[in-house]
Amino acid sequence: xxxxxxxxxxxxxxxxxxxxxxxxxxxxxxxxxxxxxxxxxxxxxxxxxxxxxxxxxxxxxxxxxxxxxxxxxxxxxxxxxxxxxxxxxxxxxxxxxxxxxxxxxxxxxxxxxxxxxxxxxxxxxxxxxxxxxxxxxxxxxxxxxxxxxxxxxxxxxxxxxxxxxxxxxxxxxxxxxxxxxxxxxxxxxxxxxxxxxxxxxxxxxxxxxxxxxxxxxxxxxxxxxxxxxxxxxxxxxxxxxxxxxxxxxxxxxxxxxxxxxxxxxxxxxxxxxxxxxxxxxxxxxxxxxxxxxxxxxxxxxxxxxxxxxxxxxxxxxxxxxxxxxxxxxxxxxxxxxxx
Amino acid sequence: xxxxxxxxxxxxxxxxxxxxxxxxxxxxxxxxxxxxxxxxxxxxxxxxxxxxxxxxxxxxxxxxxxxxxxxxxxxxxxxxxxxxxxxxxxxxxxxxxxxxxxxxxxxxxxxxxxxxxxxxxxxxxxxxxxxxxxxxxxxxxxxxxxxxxxxxxxxxxxxxxxxxxxxxxxxxxxxxxxxxxxxxxxxxxxxxxxxxxxxxxxxxxxxxxxxxxxxxxxxxxxxxxxxxxxxxxxxxxxxxxxxxxxxxxxxxxxxxxxxxxxxxxxxxxxxxxxxxxxxxxxxxxxxxxxxxxxxxxxxxxxxxxxxxxxxxxxxxxxxxxxxxxxxxxxxxxxxxxxx
Numbered sequence: 067x068x069x070x071x072x073x074x075x076x077x078x079x080x081x082x083x084x085x086x087x088x089x090x091x092x093x094x095x096x097x098x099x100x101x102x103x104x105x106x107x108x109x110x111x112x113x114x115x116x117x118x119x120x121x122x123x124x125x126x127x128x129x130x131x132x133x134x135x136x137x138x139x140x141x142x143x144x145x146x147x148x149x150x151x152x153x154x155x156x157x158x159x160x161x162x163x164x165x166x167x168x169x170x171x172x173x174x175x176x177x178x179x180x181x182x183x184x185x186x187x188x189x190x191x192x193x194x195x196x197x198x199x200x201x202x203x204x205x206x207x208x209x210x211x212x213x214x215x216x217x218x219x220x221x222x223x224x225x226x227x228x229x230x231x232x233x234x235x236x237x238x239x240x241x242x243x244x245x246x247x248x249x250x251x252x253x254x255x256x257x258x259x260x261x262x263x264x265x266x267x268x269x270x271x272x273x274x275x276x277x278x279x280x281x282x283x284x285x286x287x288x289x290x291x292x293x294x295x296x297x298x299x300x301x302x303x304x305x306x307x308x309x310x311x312x313x314x315x316x317x318x319x320x321x322x323x324x325x326x327x328x329x330x331x332x333x334x335x336x337x338x339x340x341x342x343x344x345x346x347x348x349x350x351x352x353x354x355x356x357x358x359x360x361x362x363x364x365x366x367x368x369x370x371x372x373x374x375x376x377x378x379x380x381x382x383x384x385x386x387x388x389x390x391x392x393x394x395x396x397x398x399x400x401x402x403x404x405x
Numbered sequence: 406x407x408x409x410x411x412x413x414x415x416x417x418x419x420x421x422x423x424x425x426x427x428x429x430x431x432x433x434x435x436x437x438x439x440x441x442x443x444x445x446x447x448x449x450x451x452x453x454x455x456x457x458x459x460x461x462x463x464x465x466x467x468x469x470x471x472x473x474x475x476x477x478x479x480x481x482x483x484x485x486x487x488x489x490x491x492x493x494x495x496x497x498x499x500x501x502x503x504x505x506x507x508x509x510x511x512x513x514x515x516x517x518x519x520x521x522x523x524x525x526x527x528x529x530x531x532x533x534x535x536x537x538x539x540x541x542x543x544x545x546x547x548x549x550x551x552x553x554x555x556x557x558x559x560x561x562x563x564x565x566x567x568x569x570x571x572x573x574x575x576x577x578x579x580x581x582x583x584x585x586x587x588x589x590x591x592x593x594x595x596x597x598x599x600x601x602x603x604x605x606x607x608x609x610x611x612x613x614x615x616x617x618x619x620x621x622x623x624x625x626x627x628x629x630x631x632x633x634x635x636x637x638x639x640x641x642x643x644x645x646x647x648x649x650x651x652x653x654x655x656x657x658x659x660x661x662x663x664x665x666x667x668x669x670x671x672x673x674x675x676x677x678x679x680x681x682x683x684x685x686x687x688x689x690x691x692x693x694x695x696x697x698x699x700x701x702x703x704x705x706x707x708x709x710x711x712x713x714x715x716x717x718x719x720x721x722x723x724x725x726x727x728x729x730x731x732x733x734x735x736x737x738x739x740x741x742x743x744x
Contacts, residue, residue: 128517129500132501137485137486137489138486143476143482146481146501147476147477150476159502159517160500160501162498162499162501164486164493178467178498182466182498290687290688319688319690322690349629349685351658351662352665
């Protein structure tokens, strides 16, 4: 028997004989059944991986798994809605899991998925541990990652959005309104999306032949307090900016609060651009001009990717970046005439 | 055979013989299999109902179903988080369904649930059609309703919150701050929660021996525009109110926007109380004083209720109302000294 030749793939019987266990034991491991000892399970998993075993045949259930790192994120709802849209279209039901403090879902989660045998898995922002990934691959359960941070593993199907263009568009809009002192508050320095947006901002200033003032670029967290704290500093500078490009709508709300505390009126004395275009951007007073990140569409694309992989299609591109766009509302206005 | 006696319940064999179909066909209907004609299915369902058949034995899957009328609701995320908390605790996975434009989930949804055979079903705000309800009952799949509107069917397990007390607390807080011209904007007049909150408001005014001005009570929708439109009118009255109790945080954001448009400062010239205590209440500038509706806990209770029903417990109360509480932030202040 030449089980290592791709033309003659390994069978479960081969694996059982190599592992010195019964065929039914191998089958139990493959189906995520709990009545197998930890040691036997590990032995069988290793052989499945070594031989690159891929189960044939479809899903057991019409389920699509959706895994969040944390549901508390302001993005969660839009992503759920996008995945639900595709699930409804395809007659699938969505199983929702919050992986909690862990950066990737737990081993127990993987066992559950294997037992449910769903059509596939959509992960938000989190990554799969190498082990979990191989376990899914052996069962031919496809997965894709929704990754707005722009930092996916290169060999994993993922969907993001055009961060650089978003930074460029936001800054250009402010330049077009006559602003020349434009500050930028963005996310953590180690996130690709922060870097890409700031590069877009820089390029827009360069193209307008404006000098770059390092004091006006701030890295922080994406929450309201991140925006508020940096804005309180920026707006207390002797030559304070007339416009602030924030890294998220929440940061923009923080900037708005800082301005109100300092008695600076928006948009008359200060223009603010947010990022994401969450519902809250419309609810804010004044309503936020912001960069629309197509979260619903990103979720839809990731779900579609998984369904296509399940149906046996190989995508041409593993990484898909959807376009961002600028939504102009009431928080931006022409630059105040300098005194 | 005396199949109608409760002491000798009907068997599937009895049902098969009465329906003149095979035992396997009855079993297929019970398990939500699709390979049964519509006519036969209807015949068997009718007999299941007539005989009050109740399946014995547990769930097939470790799934908990969560059904929303519309996911777009600002509450959705908190409710999902609450149900996830209990699911995690009990080792269950949550299947999420949006019933969409329909007020109750579709017949296809019920078929899917029957086939998945979950531990139980949590419904948000929507009701089950009588047919669907009977189908679940025959399979011994329990359900409970999260019903913040306060209008559940009397014989259905449901969880809500103390709306009357919420209205009372909000109004008392404003009275304590010295306000006497207090307006109230609430939801649609045909929702129990709107009526209960307004009654709480009324009782607080009565207790303070203040007259009731009907011009200051408005019914509308729970969204931002509902708050904005009513507030623009209220704040243009000759003897305008110095405080507004809004029916939701979104309405309160609308009131805030109306005040900004009219150049009325909050909280110096106008105090605002919201309702719900969504995340956005903290993000607002100024941050909203609001009535905390314990949405996460309500969802947790409903999920616990379903799990207890699944385990065979009969709850003492079918309706559970959790307490509301007042969260004081920056949008309320002592009444301005009248000029």
